[in-house]
Amino acid sequence: MFYDREREIEKLNSLHSQPGSTFVVIYGRRRVGKTALAREFLRDKLGLYFFVGEKDEALLLEEFQEEIEKNLSEYLPSYLKLKFSTLEELFEFILDFSREKKIVVVFDEFQNFRFVKPLFFSSLQKLWDLKKEESNLTLLAVGSYVGMIKRLFMDRKEPLFGRVDEFMKLKPFDFWKAYGFVREFAGVSPQDFVELYSALGGMPRYLLYLKRYYSGNARKTLDDLFFDEFAPLTEEGFNVLKLEFGRYYRSYFSILEAVSLGHVTPKEISDRTGLKLLTVGKYLSELTNHYEYLIREVPATENPGKTRKVAYSLRDEFFNFWFRFVYHNYQHVEEGDFDTLRDDFEGNFPAFVGREYEKIVREFVRRSDLGFKPLRVGRWWHKGEEIDVVAYDRKNVLLMEVKWRDLREREALKILENLQRKSNIVPLRGEKKYGIAARSIEGKEDLREEGFLAVDLQDVINQRPLCPSPLSGSRQSIPPA
Ligand SMILES: Nc1ncnc2c1ncn2[C@@H]1O[C@H](COP(=O)(O)OP(=O)(O)OP(=O)(O)O)[C@@H](O)[C@H]1O
Ligand SMILES: [Mg+2]
Structure with missing residues (x-):
């Protein structure tokens, strides 16, 4: 097929x-x-x-x-x-x-x-x-x-x-194509698929493993694919990347590992790897422009050529996962101690999936009809503050938070309230819309009636329109809880 x-x-x-x-x-x-x-x-x-x-x-x-x-x-x-x-x-x-x-x-x-x-x-x-x-x-x-x-x-x-x-x-399948592909041979729920996609990405070869390895539990599947003496993907990062980088692969690997662990600025990467800042800069530029394994992100409101606020991330879900959970613990792999890898995975995978879900939602927003054609869609951050999705043109601003959780209505309202507070420090003018994306949201329809955008995983996976009703004239204040 x-x-x-x-x-x-x-x-x-x-x-x-x-x-x-x-x-x-x-x-x-x-x-x-x-x-x-x-x-x-x-x-x-x-x-x-x-x-x-x-x-x-x-x-x-x-x-x-x-x-x-x-x-x-x-x-x-x-x-x-x-x-x-x-x-x-x-x-x-x-x-x-x-x-x-x-x-x-x-x-x-x-x-x-x-x-x-x-x-x-x-x-x-x-x-x-x-x-x-x-x-x-x-x-x-x-x-x-x-x-x-x-x-x-x-x-x-x-x-x-x-x-x-x-x-x-040739690029990997995007999230939606990948789900369509998998559904041709395995019955995977949307929630499980987000977890599996966070580790395997849209790579046909890895997704095909689900034929044999998926039996109704995403974590168990990933465990079998990565954290076991006979697991087929434990060595895959080496198999695929060693030849690409040649003799000096170790420095490239340590930079990719640092990024996968969340050290995303040149300074942080230099501190983590012990490589000089100048050297890190050279590698980062090569990994971004030549090899295209890294993406250089800036806050959605900043000029990419001018700002010093940059954050690097791995483009490929599989490599991101492999560096974070396998290569990072490779010394234990060599000792045959897979329990340490499993513990790390158990403890840190949910947050890892959370970041992937943010990425998926940003892509979802990019493809959605927002009622305006955004100049940019991206993340925004400043000092300790962060907003998961920012999309804007000259007249409109859309701000969203993303949670990989099942939200109660009260929690959702709290998050939206906090988002409205943060919006005051985002340097953008225009009519603001606020939204939230989660795995599921209790009272989603109520929130929509209040004028918020609210999307859950079902909406995302089915690519349902983000703005089901015209927003103009709607109330956007938080009602008393
Ligand atoms: N469009 C597709 N539909 C169905 N299966 C696919 C598709 N693309 C790839 N596959 C399957 O995924 C696996 C990997 O694909 P393929 O061997 O073509 O990749 P490749 O880029 O040539 O990789 P390599 O670098 O290892 O040669 C194969 O089993 C292939 O049959
Ligand atoms: Mg080939």
Whole structure:
């Protein structure tokens, strides 16, 4: 069963349907579904799938040749005996073949050519430049290491610089897509799904584990997936990231660990890791801009280029969880002491999910019709104060608090009251609306009648409109409790 990726397939089809040759790079974090996407795209087309293993050229050529024979034999004269002695010969053959017939060629794990034959990058470039005008080839290079792929194609000094027509960065499924995916094979409640998503993110590969590992209890599932001698995901962070960072992975890892623990400013990260502030700055910028593992956030009211109030966070739910609960305790893993990991998980996972739920709600707000088109949607903080969701344009301001709890009406009112107090120090003008999001809210309808926005998990998961009724003219004062 292949799920979604409709926009990606559509884009690939539209590139492929144009006459001539085109060079597309599909990249993205390991396990995100690049191979599955490339194969799905190939399914109804004449094409060749080559997996670039770390082997020597002769062995690879044997495999590639088999793939050609399997797929193209009916188009080749029977007397023709294929025999390639170099990758260059093979690639030239494909380019020539495509003069007569449009064809797709996928090189999966393209970056591995550097182990097989580093010079191939430059010969591929020469052949491409020479022949692409006359041929009809859709060339897909698929690669897993974001940093490496960027270097290979976006660095001026590299031969393939400037040859790519389309870069497609494949992202994990978003929260809603991921839930749809999981529901095709497992009956997971929305509440459990928020917990599972907080740890696994929208990664198809990890979500597929729920087929075997989910039996009605999210915590138990995560326990089995991470905190056990035979758990399949305990080592996953190493498997996926070590190669990305190479020899100096430890410094990158310690920074990611610090961020996952809630040390989010350069100063805090430097204090935590013992790395110099200047060094931390360099790593942070690399991790944010080049590798794209971190996000640099500023309060929603501040200019991102000017403010010094920054907070870093991990983009990927899985890495965030893995650094926080596995890598952080790795010394105990090595001792086979999983109880310490479990205790940490039991004690700190609820707050961890709370932060993830805030993120989900912000995304929900971003997609909702607010009655105005916000210039920005984000978090806001100043000194000790914080507001979970702030959205505004020149005339309207929406402020919301998010709780991963089941709220009584009184609690909800208290939170809203406090929010109104805090709103006075937010440097924004305009008509203010106040709202609250929680797992469930007692008296949700009453609050709405009072003019507040109130959403629970059911609203979020079903993407129900945030503003069910027009707010103008509604009362916004707190009634006596
Ligand atoms: N759109 C999808 N629908 C259904 N299953 C998917 C989808 N995308 C990925 N998967 C499944 O998730 C798993 C990981 O996907 P895949 O192997 O394509 O990822 P990848 O990005 O190529 O990872 P790697 O870096 O490990 O090669 C596979 O079992 C695959 O079948
Ligand atoms: Mg793959």
